Amino acid sequence: MDNVANLSIAYFLSALLFVQMRCTLSVLLILLREGRRHRRMLMECSSAATAVMLHFAPRTSRYRECWMRVRSKDWWERVVLKEFTDAEWREHFRMSRRSFDKLCGLMEQTLSPQDVTVRAPIPLQMRVAIALFKLSNCAEYRVIANQFGVHKSTVKKFVYSFCKGMVSSVIHSLIQAPAAEEARAIARRFEQKFSIPQIVGCIDSTHIPVLPPRDGYKDFMNRNGWPSYVLQAVVDDTYRFWNINCKMPGCAHDASVLRQSVLFDQAQLLPKEPRELSGVSVNLFILGNQAYPLLDWLMKSYADSPHVTPQQESFNDCLRSARTTMEIAFSRLKSRWKVLIKKSDFHYTFTPSVIATCCALHNFCENEKEMVSPSWTEEAAALEHGLPQPGVRSYSGSDSSDGQKIRLALTDYLQANAPLRKSVF
Known part of the structure; x- marks a missing residue:
């Protein structure tokens, strides 16, 4: 009788252990499936977010405060053009107003502003004056820009354009061997x-x-x-x-x-x-x-x-x-x-x-x-x-x-x- 009882208890314990192991295994499988599903969901969400950032989200550039800064052209438009004497023209541009206007006529083909521009174009006279001011004083672009009320890159562009235009089309009429x-x-x-x-x-x-x-x-x-x-x-x-x-x-x-x-x-x-x-x-x-x-x-x-x-x-x-x-x-x-x-x-x-x-x-x-x-x-x-x-x-x-x-x-x-x-x- 004792042997039968012992066998029954052993069988019961084995069955109980088997059930416990099966339950544990089932739980582990469920956890693994849930883990895979969670990781897959995270990857899909991450890919979707990346796609949205690359293709649909706005670029993270610095906000532009203004299209064009307000600069004063008062010195050129009011003082120079309206008030300067010939002596002052010679002091700043190395020639009188009459000679300056004649030089502008020579540079008209190469330095005149384009007809179609986003902003109001800078007139030919001002372009020539900026170049002459640079050549006569050798001041920094920043100083000349503040004087004329333009950006320093504009000063550099006009100086380079003036010299290139002079060399390409005007210099041959001013420097030539005598007949x-x-x-x-x-x-x-x-x-x-x-x-x-x-x-x-x-x-x-x-x-x-x-x-x-x-x-x-x-x-x-x-x-x-x-x-x-x-x-x-x-x-x-x-x-x-x-x-x-x-x-x-x-x-x-x-x-x-x-x-x-x-x-x-x-x-x-x-x-x-x-x-x-x-x-x-x-x-x-x-x-x-x-x-x-x-x-x-x-x-x-x-x-x-x-x-x-x-x-x-x-x-x-x-x-x-x-x-x-x-x-x-x-x-x-x-x-x-x-x-x-x-x-x-x-x-x-x-x-x-x-x-x-x-x-x-x-x-x-x-x-x-x-x-x-x-x-x-x-x-x-x-x-x-x-x-x-x-x-x-x-x-x-x-x-x-x-x-x-x-x-x-x-x-x-x-x-x-x-x-x-x-x-x-």
Whole structure:
């Protein structure tokens, strides 16, 4: 009986354990199914929310407070256009109101506002004035923007557009080599002033500050240790440029700049107008300094030597006197446009366009008889002390035989037709 009772109890306990295990397993399966269903629901909700955020939700950008800020154009519209005298126009824009209006006419095709714009377009006169103000003062874009009541990006856009338009369409009418008749007139005036015949222009170079690139920085460093472009120019007796080249970096020698220029490549196209001097046929020529080679169309002085004759010394002195026109032209150019003597914020690839624009504007002012204020010259001279010009490096190559013959003929002509002059340099 005891065995039967024990078996019954064991069976009962086994059954109870089986039922408990089955219930536990069922609960676990239910929990697993619920867990999967919950995770699936979360993933679906997450995917739906992501889709809504990416495709339907608004972008989380900064709220724009206003479409255009209110800026005052009172200084330009009321003070400048209505109250400025010619002296004030020259002080701020380097030319009188009459000349300014004429310049606006030249720039009308390239700088006029578009017909269809979102906002009221800035008029042509204001665009030209902004560019001239920048070139004459080299002020920051922010300062000019506050002065004219526009944004600084607008100032930069107008300055770049003005220079590009000047270089592309206007500069060729303001800077060009003289034709035969004009060349003869230039030579006559040079001879009347300095006794040397057949001079059609003077050539020299000056260094213009530039913001150089990080790569190739050393190429722009001149001998005085500051980065620059070399501006090579030829001027006539009225201080107007008729040829310029401003694409070579500051490390280049003047003779190398000449050989890389259009002037050198097309020298045979210059007016000849030969004239018999001391038995030698002498064409029109350009005066240079010791940095340039002696050619049949480019004259320079005799090299300093104890063996220089009085006649040669007199020739050197007359030549130096004639070349003062070059110094005066560069002085007037930089006095008007101070952007050429300050470290500007233009990109180095755009700086040649700025230089060419200033040269064209210089010619425009000279044509319109616009005077240079002595205060501008004094200020420019003070600024140039901070960036002194490199000295002249003499040309080390050989001179042409034709050039030597012409220089000797000119020396004999001066000896026969002009009193000997002793150099004071």
